Structure formats: C-alpha cells, structure tokens
Amino acid sequence: MTPTARLAAAVAILLFATPARPEGPSPLALPRDFRSWTHVRSMVVTDPDEGMYGFHNVYANAPALKALRSTRKPVVYPDGATFVVSIFEVKQEKGLVVAGPKQRDVVQVKDGKSTKTGGWRYASFDPAGKAITVDATSCAACHTQAAATDMVFTRFAE
Numbered sequence: 001m002t003p004t005a006r007l008a009a010a011v012a013i014l015l016f017a018t019p020a021r022p023e024g025p026s027p028l029a030l031p032r033d034f035r036s037w038t039h040v041r042s043m044v045v046t047d048p049d050e051g052m053y054g055f056h057n058v059y060a061n062a063p064a065l066k067a068l069r070s071t072r073k074p075v076v077y078p079d080g081a082t083f084v085v086s087i088f089e090v091k092q093e094k095g096l097v098v099a100g101p102k103q104r105d106v107v108q109v110k111d112g113k114s115t116k117t118g119g120w121r122y123a124s125f126d127p128a129g130k131a132i133t134v135d136a137t138s139c140a141a142c143h144t145q146a147a148a149t150d151m152v153f154t155r156f157a158e
Contacts, residue, residue, distance in 0.1 A: 025114075027131065028107050028123035034059045034084040040068060040156045044090055044097055051142075054087035055099040058154050064110075068156045075149045081110040083154060102127040108139075108152070118143060118151045 031037075037059040045053050060068055064081035084107050089100030107123045114121050117140035124132040143151040 025111065025121070028109060028121055030105055030107060030123070030125045030129050031061070031082065031084060034061075034082075034105075037061050037084070038065050040065065041154050046090065052087070053090070054103050055090050055097070057086045057088075057099070059084045059086070060154070060156075065156070067150075068152075068154065075152070077110040077150050077152065079110050079112050083108045083152065104132060105129075106134075108143075110150075116140075118147075120151055 039057060040060045041056075041058040043056050043058075045056065047053060061080075061082045063078050064083055067075055067077045067081055084105055086105050087103045089103060091098050091100035104127065105125045107121075107125070109121045109123075110119060111121045112119050114136075117136045120140065120143065122134055122136045122139035124134045126132055140151070143153070146153045149155075
C-alpha cells in the first residue's frame, strides 16, 4: 500500500469511526450548587391536574438575580441567567401547607441561540438528579404567558 493510500485509509477510518456529534447544544445539567443561590420565591400550585402542581422553591443565579431586581422595562435576561425550581408534594399538616417529598427540579437557562423556545432552554430532573425528558417547546409555549418579563414567571420582592 502506498503512503497516500495508507493516509486515505487512516482518514476514512477516523471519519467513520468517530461518533457523530449531536446537533445543537449539549444537554443541561442540574447545577450542583443551586441551593446556595438566592432563594427568590416560594409558591404553591394547588391544582393536582396542573402540570406544575406542587410546592415551589425558586432559586436564581447572580445574572438572573440582577435582571430580576432591575427596574428596566422590559426585563431582559442575559445569556446564562438561570433559575432552578425545586418542586415538592403539597402537604397539609395542622392547618399549614408545607412541602412534602421532592418531586423534581426544573431548570430554565437563558440562551439566545435557542430561538425555537423563546431564547430559553429547559430541563427537568428527578429527586436523585437524573434527567427527565421534557418537551422544551411545551415549556416555552406556557412561558409565553410571561412574554412581558422575558418568559419568566418569577417576581422578586425585597
């Protein structure tokens, strides 16, 4: 085999043996340190038939918090702004509504390249941190209700 033929064979092997890279950005990961971020809100979705049913604790990273606190209208979040919502079962104990066992964590990350989902990426994780498949277009469709605040439902009160 000539040197040129060997080189062509090596290139062919590398091209066909290398796994294809998936299109688009890599999957989102659950930020390990999100519980050290600023807790910006708690709320309860009381309707068990609602897809986001549960006791919600919302956390924001520094870029998200800066935009959330801004008086700028309209609100515009920078790329990398991230919210994590920990969702728990709703329990009533002695007349109080409290968080029960964790259901999941959901993540919303600003990514201007994600034009099909309004400039945001979405992910969900079970209580152990394992990714749960979500339809990001469905997330974005619901979040269009908050279009005036850059697709973010959360509000911050000092």
